[in-house]
Amino acid sequence: MTKSVNLYLASGVFKGVGFWVVNFTEEENIFNSLGSKLLECYRKELFGLDGAIEVKGAINTTLDILCLDSKYDQYKLDNYNTGYSSEIPINTIEDIFDLWAYNYSNPTLWKKYIGLLNLRKKIKTNNNYINIGLKGDTYEFAMKLDGLLSFKPINSSSRKDRSNELMW
Template sequence: MNNAVNLYLASGVSEGIGFWVVNFTDEDNVFNSLDSKLLECYRKELFGLEGAIEVRKAINATLDILSCDSKLDKYKLDNNNIGYSSEIPIYIIEDIFDLWASNYNNKILWKKYLGILNFRNKIKKNNRYIQIGLKGDTYKFAIKLDQLMSFRPINLSFRLDKSKDLMW
């Protein structure tokens, strides 16, 4: 049996630090989740349990890659044990959520998109090797995914290592 659950994107605060979380619940009110640490719900989609697990996993993997790439590029994002840094803009989080939630229904493309995500996770940096052999919907998806994961904070004060910045 495949129970219906609500997959949601919400913001919250824990110990004075803001965070984003993507999770699912069988309750209609997502604010009952995470011990009332949630402040606002930005997205809420009805999925079957299996679908919610798969989509949440894809969204969280995308956010993990984004966070890891930011660290490799020496950008500091606040860490939180509950969710992802609130320094990532809402439009990036919403676009990632929408990208995966809207593409779940087509099982053939879904498997291809997961393959692109897994390959992107293995290479650890954004490069054009992913797009060389792609065409059609998978090519468009790979381009959109790379655009979303290329976010870096504008403010250079987030940089951990500023030794390579120009003097003038």
């Protein structure tokens, strides 16, 4: 049996810049894991070490895809060395965390869901032709994942290319 760790979602500040971080620690108090950089913990789940590594990888891959897709849409969501942009709303981050943490308990579905995530990572855009061939739990999961990855920042000032926008 592997040792138990706490997988957590927290917000923090480093050099005046806010960020989100998903990580795990053996300590009960997660605020000791990154020093004084963490401000608030939003999710904390107990996993075995192997499970925490897998779930953290899935969550971080999903967030990487979200940030990459926003870059393709000419929105700036920077990944920082310590975590992800604080411009991503808490409800989106929590939903991604919950989606992966909840679905880890079923090994058969987990393999299918990781396969979908890896395919989504390679394709780089939402492709409904893939979803047409899915059914049941896998189809529902793919639709949830696409819904979470469809987030776009509301503030249009974060767009990189504003040359085509109207002045008034």
